[in-house]
Amino acid sequence: TSFPGWTPHFRESARSWRSVTMRSSRSCISSCRGMRLKSEATNRWTPDVTDKMPADSAEGVKLTEMDLAQVQRTKSDEPSSIGRKMAEFHVVRVQGQTKVLRDPVSVEDTDVKRRDHASRFERMGSASSGVLKAETPKGIFKFVFDPMFETVICVLIVINSIVMSFEAQHAGLRLGYDLGIRTYNAPGTELWPGAADVFVASEWFFGPIFAAELILKVIGMKCEFLRDFWNYFDTIMVVAWFVDTVFSGLLPVDPMLLRLARLARLLRLMRLVRKLKGFDALYILTTALRGSxxxxxxxxxxxxxxxxxxxxxxxxxxxxxxxxxxxxxxxxxxxxxxxxxxxxxxxxxxxxxxxxxxxxxxxxxxxxxxxxxxxxxxxxxxxxxxxxxxxxxxxxxxxxxxxxxxxNDDKIMMRNTEKKRHQHIKKMKSLFEAADETGDGVLDQEEFIQVMTDPEIVNWLAAMDLHISDPNMVFDMVQEDGGITAEQLVKGVSRLKGSARSTDLHLLTLDVKKLFFLVQDL
Incomplete structure (x- = not known):
């Protein structure tokens, strides 16, 4: 009454606000009803907000935009089992009051949904290889990309190279005899009888194997086959072998040179060493050469x-x-x-x-x-x-x-870290076995102090950057239940050795700040 000029403005604002809230509530109720109809079509019961409305709000619930924004959904973390119900909770604020609506969802429904998603991702294919697994035979696909398959092929290439070296030696014996070299008194056919037949048989043995490898790669890799340089090289070698074998003498180059070109396939070992841990030294060598x-x-x-x-x-x-x-x-x-x-x-x-x-x-x-x-x-x-x-x-x-x-190579760093971790575990287990005189699997304080006062053990731990001046203090920092197990010893020594890291100092600073605020509150 003291501000009569403002009354029309307040009335107009109230009307507009009421219309907005009514439209929001109607849209919310209609969407919830749509969700209920959809869930009923899939044999799943979903509660409707209108089912939980109070009696005095028959015309609809006036939900403000802020109330709608506060609608949350959470799922219980109960472990799933066959026939068990997992609950979904709808937390809704209606006119300042919070209502929790329970929606039981069967585990079977969630499992079906997960299987549908899994099958969908399988149809999408592997992002690393770019090949559609739905269109590729899974058995051939896995077989071609299996490291064991690459290992077998590389071993066959090495054996073929050894056979070719004997063939070159046999040809050199014949050439030395034809030139009349003093130490070559007989041709290669007399020195190595039957060697020529063995070399021909070896070509018929390795050639079909390499051709079968190429066919399997074409079937398994499909379009991905065209993205690898070595596949083109292998194709040329197989085609050259086939032409030389079936149509002898039609190639414009010496077939022996093409067979020698197979030795270049040994470079495929460089790709294999990235996958196998037994070739760490060779992998470091190839990585260093590539980086230089x-x-x-x-x-x-x-x-x-x-x-x-x-x-x-x-x-x-x-x-x-x-x-x-x-x-x-x-x-x-x-x-x-x-x-x-x-x-x-x-x-x-x-x-x-x-x-x-x-x-x-x-x-x-x-x-x-x-x-x-x-x-x-x-x-x-x-x-x-x-x-x-x-x-x-x-x-x-x-x-x-x-x-x-x-x-700077990531794989080398990870492998070095893994080696150091295994070495640390091995050393700590040997220390634990030496200190555990009772054999109960737990070190008490007396056993721990006895072994930590040994000068040889102290120097050994100091060489690993763990300096022990007070064994009692170290025992208190490592033990958890009055004793130290082998696992606790491994983890505790790993935390204590070395200088303080920036992470440790940062955590210490945060703890000091928390204590400071607690003291201020007191």
Whole structure:
């Protein structure tokens, strides 16, 4: 009454607010009824908000937007079992009052829903391989991607390589006999009788196996088969074997060269070592080599440019010396030798790499004796600066990048961590067995202090970064029920050894803050 000008505004706001709330309540009730009809169609009872309305709200419940936003759904965490009911609770606030509506849902319904989701994900396929498992035979798919399958194929490749080495040796015996080499008095057919038949049989043994491997990969991998370079390589090898075997003599290249190309398939072992733990050393080696490619290329480029500069300089100087000797018609034999080392740019470049990485005194003597004695200083300075200093720096950078690439590899870090954990468990179990004199599986305080006062044990633990100055304090920090089991000893020593970590300091800071606030409240 004291603000008559505001009354129309209040009335208009009340009307608009009432219309909004009525529309919200009607939409909520209609949606809940729709949910009830849908649940009844699927043999599932879902409570309706209207079923729980009070008697005085027959026209509908006026739910504000804030009340609707506070509707929550929770599920009980009871373990499921056959025939058991899991409860769903609908927490609804109606006009400031909270109502809990119970909705029993059978475990069978949830299991059916989970199986439906699982079958749907199986039809979607594996995201890592990009192959639709619904369209791929599961048995062939798993068989092709099984590490054991790759292992067997790699073993067969190694055996085939050994057989091919014996075949090359057999061909070398025949060639040495044809050339009349003194130690080769008989052809290979006489020294190794029947070897040729064995080699032919081996080709008919390994060829179909590799062809079957290729067919299985095509069936199992489908479109994914086209994304791997090695699959193209294997296809070329199998097709070449088939053409050479069935249509002998039609290939434009030597079939032996194509068979030797199979040796490149041994590089497939590099993929296999990533999956098997028994090849940790080989995996570290391949990872380090792969990570050092960049530094190797830059090192070669810098060394090549320096050597090319010196090669052009020496080629020009030595060519002038040779031309002068030819004009004077002297020392023709020495001119030929100088030309073999420095006559062209390519020969001179090879000579510079020989001086840097190989036997440098003969070349230095040749320059000193037949060109000029001033090349003595050149040879020494070049060997010290390029042969020692630059090569040493390149080796150091190469090793640094190689170890860094190996240390940053995720698989290597995880495997090293797993090794350290197993070593720690093994050491702590041996310590526990030595300290447990009664054999009851629990260390009491007396047994623990007795073993921790042994100087040899103390030094052994100090080497593992666990310094024990007070055995009683360590026992109190490790024990849980008045004694220490083997598992507690492993976990306790793992927590105590080493310096304080940032996580420990942060947790300590949080505890101190909590105590500070508790003291302030008091």
């Amino acid at each position: 490619v960049t530094v190797l290329l830059w090192s070669f480029l810098m060394l090549f440019l320096l050597q090319l500069m010196f090669a052009l300089f020496l080629q020009r100087v030595v060519s002038d010396s040779i031309e002068s000797n030819i004009a004077n018609q002297v020392l023709m034999a020495e001119n030929n030798e100088l030309f073999l080392y420095f006559g062209t740019c390519s020969r001179c470049l090879l000579t510079m790499f020989e001086i840097t990485l190989g036997n440098w005194p003969p070349v230095a003597r040749l320059l000193q004796d037949h060109v000029s004695e001033a090349f003595t200083a050149f040879s020494i300075i070049h060997k010290i600066t390029i042969g020692y200093a630059l090569i040493a720096v390149i080796n150091g950078v190469f090793l640094k990048e190689t170890f860094q690439a190996a240390d």
